[in-house]
Amino acid sequence: MKWVVTGGTGFIGRALTTELIARGDEVAVLSRGSAPGSAGKARRVAWTPGRIGAWTQELEGADAVVNLAGAGVMDARWSEARLAEVRSSRVDTTRVLAEAIATSKSRPGVLLSASAVGIYGMRMDDEMVDEDGAQGTDVLARICQDWEKAAQPAREVGVRVAHPRIGIVFGRGGGALERMIPPFRAFVGGPIGSGQQWMSWIHVQDVVAALCFAAQTASITGPFNVVAPEPVRMQELARTLGAVLGRPSAMRVPAFALRALLGDGAEAILTGQRVRPGRLLKAGFEFGHARLREALEDVTSRKAA
Template sequence: MKIVIAGGSGFIGQKVTELLVAQGHSVVILSRKERDPSGNIEYVRWLEKGSTPEKEIGYADAFINLAGVSINDGRWSKDHQKQIYESRMTATEELLRIISMLPEKPAVLVNASAIGIYPASTENVYTENSLETATDFLGKTVHDWEIKAKQVEDQSIRAVFMRFGVVLGKEGGALPLMALPYRLFVGGKVGSGQQWVSWVHVTDVVRSIHFAICNDKLSGPVNVTAPSPLQMNDFGKTIGTVLQRPHWMPVPSFAMKMVLGQKSALVLEGQHVVPRVLQESGFEFKFPTLRPALEDLLL
């Protein structure tokens, strides 16, 4: 297949590209920079004055939208929140325009999303059928992003919203920072320790994206989380066990709020999310439980 990726240079985008190329697909990465093609990877300029990516793409079997300013970079100042929100809206709006200009439409748009759309809770268990929507900054951003991307259905194109959990990887995602205190022998309970961590190995993230492209019965929200979420205290203990480090020094909530501001909600609050759609569709996780996932990434 010929697959177009927006956000292909990011942490997940690079991994997705590697998988798709390894499986023989050709990949077009939308980029703001001029780059030479490499093997099965082509680069097309977009979001720049005078750029007309639709003319260079020609046709595509699928689009993947991972574009947007990272929520993990910097404090959540008002300016940064505005960048996070507007970068997603702008990129998705442009993708809708590009797709509308293509004479031959793609079969599917796989759009990034996040479990932050669900309200934080220590008691609720969320599936794709859960209707509650968080009213905080992240919840509103994810909700509006999905509504925007859903407009592609007006062009009779299947839309899939991949609600990523806490993505664990070696080079990016949350794990390097989560593991650092343990490597320094100062790991321990963060906040109450009761908040849920609905995690997923980055390998299963990219496999699920490919699965969504190929499975034409998949549409709408898809929770991309391992089937065995843990509460933060147990998550931390597992990191300590894998690294052979103690789990002893608590980090109080107020300290996290002082350091991270509003962004502290990412570690002090959580959602218990299960990947019902993926499981019922026959997707098999390579890393369904945490310890093997951490051993793969940390050792």
């Protein structure tokens, strides 16, 4: 297969590219500000997100395009400028990519354009949400909604478009655990806020497997949740992570401290969503890391290796 990947140098993108190369597939990574070259055995292609350029040639005859581009939501304190960057890096980039696909002479077979479980809103209820669940009205939910709508030009010309709504990703070399593990190692780890917020998590290897599965499963269109089958509360996550690391998990991070550090962005961590991967399960996808403890053991043992 021929794949085109945006956001290929990010946490999920690196894992996906590594897997595709190992499978023997052809991979073109659209890389912002980079000169043409190679990254491992993937071909690196310079592009400016949100602008048409020579990179559009890579779309011709591609089997699948995976759009993972987007500025990190929690990489900086929220401000109007930061949220505008988060939005533009997703919505504008996706719209231009979809328009380029729509005008291709030999259009890709499928566009997997990322989204996130944040589309369901910042919640504290216990409702299990599937792909048809009510969507939120907060700033992140609205960004996710516009992010998905931005792929419409590709959909209108008959390209299969699917939106992996990705949860909290665990893995080596990035993701949520990169920030959680150090305090636990230092014996000061614990739950954040009330500890009652739901965490819809997933192992990065299952994210990669789900993307590959969706690319080759014609019945998957529109949104599909990319989360493990059993979400957990933050308190259980902290307790399990502490047990796996052989460390206590009693040092709770109070909400006021997180708000002082992150401002409005703290609410994205102090709340959560209880999400079910309904469409993946219905399509027959099998998770490699469905249980929290096993997933954490895998990630932390890899860190130690």
